[in-house]
Amino acid sequence: MDVQNGTAVSPTLKGGVEISAPSDRPGAAGTAIPNTFWVDRYYSPKTWFITTNTTWTVCRSGCAYKNPLDAWNAALNADFLNGAILTISIGDGIYNLDNQFFTNVTKTEHVHIVGDTAAPDKVVLNFTKTKGNNLGGFAAYNGGKIGLINGMTIQAPTDGTGALASTDRYGRHVWNSQSYGAGIAAYGAGSNIVVGSRVVIHGLYYSMVADNNGGIDAPQGGVAMSLAGDVNAMARGGGVIVCTPCSATDASDYTHPDITLGSNYDAERGGSLYIDGSTGSKSLITGVVGLTGGHIWAHHVTLTGSLIPASGQGAWITGNSSAEFTGCNISGYNIGVNATNGGYASVDTCNIHRNIQGGIVADGGRVTGASAIITDNTTYGIQALHQGSVVMFGTYAGMRANGTNFSAQPAGVEHRSGSAYTASSIDVQ
Template sequence: MRNVFLATALCALPVAAGAQSMPDWQSYQATGNPGAMVRSAGTADSVAAWMGKKVDVNSGRINAPVLNGGNETFEPKDIPGASGTAIPNTFWVDRYYSPKSWFITANTTWNVCASGCPYTNPLDAWNAALHATFLNGAWLTISIADGTYNISNQFFTNVTRTQSVQVVGDTANPAKVVLNFTGTKGTNTGGFTAYDGGRIGLIDGVTIQAPTDGSASLASTDPAGRHIWNSQSYGGGIQAYGGGSNIHVGSHVVIRNFYYSMVADNNGVLNAPNGGVTMSVAGDVNAMARGGGVIVCTPCSATDASDYSYPAITLGSNYDAERGGSLYIDGSTGSKSLVSGVVGLTGGHIWAHNMTLSGALIATQGQGAWITGNASAEFSGSNISGYNIGVNAVNGGYASVDSTSIHNNRLAGITADGGRVTGGSATITNNTTYGIQALHQGSVVLFGSYARMSGNGTNFSVQPAGIQNVSGTAYSASSIDVQ
């Protein structure tokens, strides 16, 4: 190797270098002594000194080198996404990669309390949980101690990993853990929101509320008990928007003072399979499934729903399925609604077996069930009383009333106004004006029910065929067939 080095070095020397110092009588090859060579004129080091800086190489390998270098002090550019093929340097890794503490590999609890806990506000704990990565099926429980917590924004997620997060207060008494959402006025925000595929693993043991002093969604309530709502304050206590969005709701939850208590919209899902959700003081609806959304709440309770902000367009229902939404509310209860206990609109689907609907906010205005626009509902085994109309099927709506008790309503127990009502063993009693009414080609067919009709002002009122007195068009008769 040294022979090659020497030949290369010699070839690089100028031909006319008179100062060349390789005496004829000495040979580095022969002596092995670098001191036998002296530097050329104008070079800083002697050849011997330069050779002292060499690296010995054996068979193409450098053995045990010691490398000394400086410190990198500039801001690096070789980060992922930048042009080139550089590997991310430690500056970027330290700054942007999740620290090990954010990986939750076993079931973990973060405590929230007024003082002495890692978190003093539940929303701060939630926002921290958004950064966590969950492995091995681990759960994170945000455990909230008794107390009232003022919260200025909503619990929001649009990621699936929060399906591993549980927000849990006092499951023995949810009234002791109050989440008071103060920022709902004019913001259309709510309490808990899963959006565009976001998921929440569990909400339980909490009261979810907004203030009622006019500073939040609710502006005021008139002497008749009708609510007036602030503009653009239409959020829900618990809401899932968008396909894949899913929230699991436990059986110890109270929701009040939101325009919607619960809403599942645009294929979102709210799942409360063990019931136990109590909803009160709502505007449009306590629990609404819209646009393919699904709510399972078996059983839950809903009361005090009204929006009288614009008296010409009043709203207020306990339960609503519309535009293909679905409600599974078997065993649930509803009361004090301005428009209806249960409403089905534009292809909504409702399963409401063994349900109790116990009266409108204003009896001369409300309906126990209002099913219209090709929506359908099953009320098997239910009890409906205290409304202007008990069950009203309108414009293609369909209601099934097997073994349903419909009583003490003002205008009618059942009305088929262009819709259809069927069932068997229905009990229809003590309705002030009509037991059953059919008009605008409406149809009612009941089996095993005539013997169960009593105390009605008139059992039956059916519109015959006729001529419309304005346009002169003919219409066919409505029909009632009760056996």
């Protein structure tokens, strides 16, 4: 090369040529230069790219995997490009699983876990380690996502070796300690699980839980939840569950008889439920409960009685929670709709009938509505106490065969403390 005044003029540089198909691992003896794709594909930590829609099969023999968890764990090591979806297709059979499907990464939103959508009872995921481990079925934590769960039964053993310890002669469930997992759980901000319309959940302490701003989305409904402890479907701590419509039955925890639990649907600590058209039955405490600022949208729900006949509450809305029950049908409880301690319930066009203490009770809460039918309630059609308030329009004509249509507590003085309280009110037109 010529140099004039410190400047290279027309330099020609020659060097090595990269080999496109190297055979040696980086750091090994040899002169080959590994290309970037080779490093990404083979160098630890091992991963691979899924660039088009792909299906991995799971079955007893002849498939890519025999165990659904093995397929799931492999999916956790994949990366997804171009919006590609990986479907883990599970063949008919009972699969005994010793762990849960867990994710805390967003990329698993590209993974669909699908069994038999025509017959979800033919693909059974039996989670055998739910006793004493607080494990469940599917769990997305701290921003983790699952793209779809559909076509399967999610269950735990009910012979005492799972979360459930036993059931007494009244149908009340006793649960093993530290066995409080959920069939499907989304915990933490950004965590989200999509659930298809052909899913059965049975025998776990919670059927579904969305907690601490997590979300569970079943917009096509069809999720059938049964045999739970505290709650079938619970949205807590800003969590959101959409299940329109779903079914929930047989929820009770009688492990400690002085602290009993059991609700079909629960929104608490700012959680939200959207459960239009859903059904609930056989709850020990309540069909639908809103606690401490929970929010419930429950048009056309049907709640058909407690686990112990004529006990419990169809809807219990308390602690500044709110619920809208337009078009509901509630029967077979001690109280049909109970708004307490600042709770608010709207009951437009509801049919509230065949309850014991009252069809509607406002015990320090407020109930409003229009065109409701309130019939055949043994003691009261509507009761208000502890400054409770009920305002109903177009409803009086639909009140019949109640023990007494109305009971409102008047103003008075508390006989021990001498404190005065104002009257409760009922305005029915």
